[in-house]
Amino acid sequence: MNDLLKELYQEIILDHGQEPRNFGTCENHNKSADGHNPLCGDKVHLSFYLDENDIINDIKFSGEGCAISIASASLMTEKLKGMKLSEAQSIFNDFTKLVKGDADTLEILNDEDSLYALKGVEAFPMRVKCATLAWHTFKSAVENK
Amino acid sequence: MNDLLKELYQEIILDHGQEPRNFGTCENHNKSADGHNPLCGDKVHLSFYLDENDIINDIKFSGEGCAISIASASLMTEKLKGMKLSEAQSIFNDFTKLVKGDADTLEILNDEDSLYALKGVEAFPMRVKCATLAWHTFKSAVENK
Amino acid sequence: MINTSKIRKDFPILDKKILNQKDLIYFDTAASAQKPELVISEMDNFYRQNYSNVSRGIHTLSVESTFAFEEARVKVQKFINASSEKEIIFTKSATESINLIAQTFAEKNINEGDEIVLTTMEHHSNLIPWFLVRDKYKCTIKFADIDKNGHIDKEHFASLLNDKTKIVAITHLSNVFGTETNSEILKLCNDRNIPVLLDGCQSAAHLDIDVQKLGCDFYVFSGHKLYGPSGIGILYGKEEILEQLPPYQGGGGMIADVTLDSATFTGLPAKYEAGTPPIVEAFGLGVAIDYVTEIGMNNINNHETELTKTALNEMMDLDFVEIYGTSSDKNSIISFNLENIHSHEVASFLDVEGVAIRAGHHCCQPLMKKLNVNSTSRMSFGIYNTADEIKVFINAIKKCRDFFKK
Amino acid sequence: MINTSKIRKDFPILDKKILNQKDLIYFDTAASAQKPELVISEMDNFYRQNYSNVSRGIHTLSVESTFAFEEARVKVQKFINASSEKEIIFTKSATESINLIAQTFAEKNINEGDEIVLTTMEHHSNLIPWFLVRDKYKCTIKFADIDKNGHIDKEHFASLLNDKTKIVAITHLSNVFGTETNSEILKLCNDRNIPVLLDGCQSAAHLDIDVQKLGCDFYVFSGHKLYGPSGIGILYGKEEILEQLPPYQGGGGMIADVTLDSATFTGLPAKYEAGTPPIVEAFGLGVAIDYVTEIGMNNINNHETELTKTALNEMMDLDFVEIYGTSSDKNSIISFNLENIHSHEVASFLDVEGVAIRAGHHCCQPLMKKLNVNSTSRMSFGIYNTADEIKVFINAIKKCRDFFKK
Ligand SMILES: Cc1ncc(COP(=O)(O)O)c(C=O)c1O
Numbered sequence A, B: 001m002n003d004l005l006k007e008l009y010q011e012i013i014l015d016h017g018q019e020p021r022n023f024g025t026c027e028n029h030n031k032s033a034d035g036h037n038p039l040c041g042d043k044v045h046l047s048f049y050l051d052e053n054d055i056i057n058d059i060k061f062s063g064e065g066c067a068i069s070i071a072s073a074s075l076m077t078e079k080l081k082g083m084k085l086s087e088a089q090s091i092f093n094d095f096t097k098l099v100k101g102d103a104d105t106l107e108i109l110n111d112e113d114s115l116y117a118l119k120g121v122e123a124f125p126m127r128v129k130c131a132t133l134a135w136h137t138f139k140s141a142v143e144n145k
Numbered sequence C, D: 001m002i003n004t005s006k007i008r009k010d011f012p013i014l015d016k017k018i019l020n021q022k023d024l025i026y027f028d029t030a031a032s033a034q035k036p037e038l039v040i041s042e043m044d045n046f047y048r049q050n051y052s053n054v055s056r057g058i059h060t061l062s063v064e065s066t067f068a069f070e071e072a073r074v075k076v077q078k079f080i081n082a083s084s085e086k087e088i089i090f091t092k093s094a095t096e097s098i099n100l101i102a103q104t105f106a107e108k109n110i111n112e113g114d115e116i117v118l119t120t121m122e123h124h125s126n127l128i129p130w131f132l133v134r135d136k137y138k139c140t141i142k143f144a145d146i147d148k149n150g151h152i153d154k155e156h157f158a159s160l161l162n163d164k165t166k167i168v169a170i171t172h173l174s175n176v177f178g179t180e181t182n183s184e185i186l187k188l189c190n191d192r193n194i195p196v197l198l199d200g201c202q203s204a205a206h207l208d209i210d211v212q213k214l215g216c217d218f219y220v221f222s223g224h225k226l227y228g229p230s231g232i233g234i235l236y237g238k239e240e241i242l243e244q245l246p247p248y249q250g251g252g253g254m255i256a257d258v259t260l261d262s263a264t265f266t267g268l269p270a271k272y273e274a275g276t277p278p279i280v281e282a283f284g285l286g287v288a289i290d291y292v293t294e295i296g297m298n299n300i301n302n303h304e305t306e307l308t309k310t311a312l313n314e315m316m317d318l319d320f321v322e323i324y325g326t327s328s329d330k331n332s333i334i335s336f337n338l339e340n341i342h343s344h345e346v347a348s349f350l351d352v353e354g355v356a357i358r359a360g361h362h363c364c365q366p367l368m369k370k371l372n373v374n375s376t377s378r379m380s381f382g383i384y385n386t387a388d389e390i391k392v393f394i395n396a397i398k399k400c401r402d403f404f405k406k
């Protein structure tokens, strides 16, 4: 089987794609947003609770989409849970670079990180939107009042 | 001087272009129309009297335009004056062919005819509209109620 | 039958190796067709030898460009058998053609409470222009049902037509099902004197089109799906209707006389071609029309329906493939999903195998909702495709299933 | 200074012999520019190697096309120094760009009794779109006076602005006079917070454009006048304004979500690019922008104003030539008439000499009326023109005068 595909669909991606973690809606949330990829119709709903110290407490997502978008959303929620908002935003930047093929310029993430599983996306530029859908939704949730 | 230009601007064309015959409006007319070349702004007004035997009696034109369009209008009025409408319409067809380079297929006009002076237009396809402006105006006057 | 191996040599892009190794198998012609050498090189040559702006100039290049441009119009006219070249308007795309008609037709003919009839399988480009009309004129849109093969339900359709129906706008060949609209549907409209717009985006490249026989009042298509260049669309409209409609865009070339207080407009087709038109694109479309006409639309149609049958039969044998519409009158387009695999995965997987297919909603979101899917994969054929390519494809989807099963 | 002899080699059409004998002297760049080899061959190559539809596909060709298309957008953005690529909309022509803004801006902002300010020298493409708005919304259009050189009368212009003025739409460089609109005119609008549309059709190829410095809210131009292909236009609009305006055309690609009852639209720029866009044309325009940027807009400007001065001086010495606008800040365009000779005769005569100029009203009928002429001849320059060509031209108009005098 082709190496690029193996890179793209690592075990962890297929796993999270089929059995996403943190799937659902947080009962107690103060931030949420809907994300949407108009090119294919994929959708994600994200909700989380940002506490008074700007820590992301509970975070969950739901939606339909391809393995990449679902796995990415699942890995994102795992990553962000318990994290400070400002740090999450830096990771947003790093992650975007990672999937676009700019891994050399990352500031926080390193190749031990679970998010690195999505590095294979760089060889499939049209899938970048799939990989970043959840992250953009996170961003709009933050910006929503 | 170039032969094509000599063909286009024969003596008779320059003459009619500068001193058009039948210039003005017929006092007594029952047919008239305005013609207009939107590409350059040239204009012609044509009026004539069609008697009960379908003979074109008096016919006059006015307007502004290039030497070709004015000369063509002038020569047309000379030609059509006193002519039966049906014959005029056949000449319309012949004339159109003549300036478009189809002189071989003419039915009435022959190379003795004064209208033949406009044969040189065939080498300047963008001037066909100039040469036929008066004729199209004639046609719409006939069609006007 | 057509000589595919000869035809394939006409398409330079077919020499492409995907990821430097796999032969390109282009199964995405419904999105846009590839271009034959002839179209590419004639346009190239036109820019080198004859280019200038059209219509307004007197010099040699202007003459050459203008005549080439108008000759292309006549080629289009003959290609779809319109009765006059005045009925052929050059636009930038089929989408623009539909917007043009929607806006101008509505301005003249549609009032509050009037009705427009579409179907539930229309492409967004034949939906949204009418939604914009609906918002503006407070009219109603009714949607004809379709069956699972993409055939319009004749009885339901008939029941929608009434004295308030001002226009019907429907696809001629569905870009999801590949099925052709039955002529009886048009007949129903003709009988009631209701103008019909046919969206010919998918039919122009696959069927022998005769707009007069079809009984449509408007027919639109895009050059890029007919082996022509990007940037050019066609609007065919019956002269007596177009003449009555107001102008759409204003600008140079569509003006008879202007003062600061008012303007009068020229006749057809210039009235609807404000501004410098897509000159070389129109010329290139003319070349593409020559090219397909030479091969013969009926031969093309035979070749493509044959391929479609072959693919359909093979795919129906695979239990992990769900096909949307399996009727035997399908033409050139097959939409499908692999069990439990998102269409994106299928498309990426096939891409690596060299096979270009499309994945997504195909600009038919309402239809996707109706089919109860998020997206589908779609393969579509053109004159250059072969049965061998279908074999590679079948093999590839099997591998894809295996890859994602583990 | 630029190296004209090197540049001339880049333009294949300059090898053309008119009527098989005369060297082509192309003085009609204001109508449409000729194309450099690079633009022609890169587009050719794109069709051979990378073509497919954009945005919606996942396969390799779709990726290549999409990235090339979006890269072209960024090139345009940088070329005119827009602050974001979202502000760059691909249309089919400047004419369409103006119509787009006229319709959407009016829908949102213009009501009965409101005012629009234009000038008396606007091109039909910057007149008629506003006439259509005037008819629809019963607003008023006011026309700023110009002097005999084509400079807008600043006082008169200022006197037209008031609280009812909703938008100002003016040419940046007159296609008849070749004079540039003074920045003070824009300042007057900026001071009053009145949005300004600049018609950049003639300026984009001759001036170094910075839309932010210019202080315009909209800027439009056509690719074909900037050495790019036909079939592509640009609309620049400030993001915060475009975001507020309603959609123009509806269709594929500009949709977020659709049901049969309603649709939501995507953000900029897709919102204004319904349907398959002019893909290869956008790419080709990007190549053209690279080409002129490499030469340098300031160098181009110097070269062309120099040529204009040379021609103007020579022509002013000829007593049978009437020139429209003789101010020294003319750029690239000279309109004129030969005494007692209609512009058509001049154009045909020059054509036979190999010199391509334009004759007619130049889509400026109101201006022609104001100048009290039926038509004019117009010569216009591009990067490939030379002082030697001007000599041939001067000689030719002398011969023309002689020919028609006898
Ligand atoms: C000043 C001006 N505005 C608008 C236009 C219209 O441009 P286009 O025909 O490319 O839409 C032109 C060119 O003809 C022009 O010179």
Ligand SMILES: Cc1ncc(COP(=O)(O)O)c(C=O)c1O
Binding pocket: C030, C031, C093, C094, C095, C096, C123, C125, C126, C171, C173, C174, C175, C199, C201, C202, C222, C233, C363, D252, D274, D275, D276, D277
């Ligand atoms: C059925 C149908 N209608 C309309 C369109 C829109 O065509 P275009 O994008 O060329 O305007 C398409 C193609 O995408 C189509 O398949």
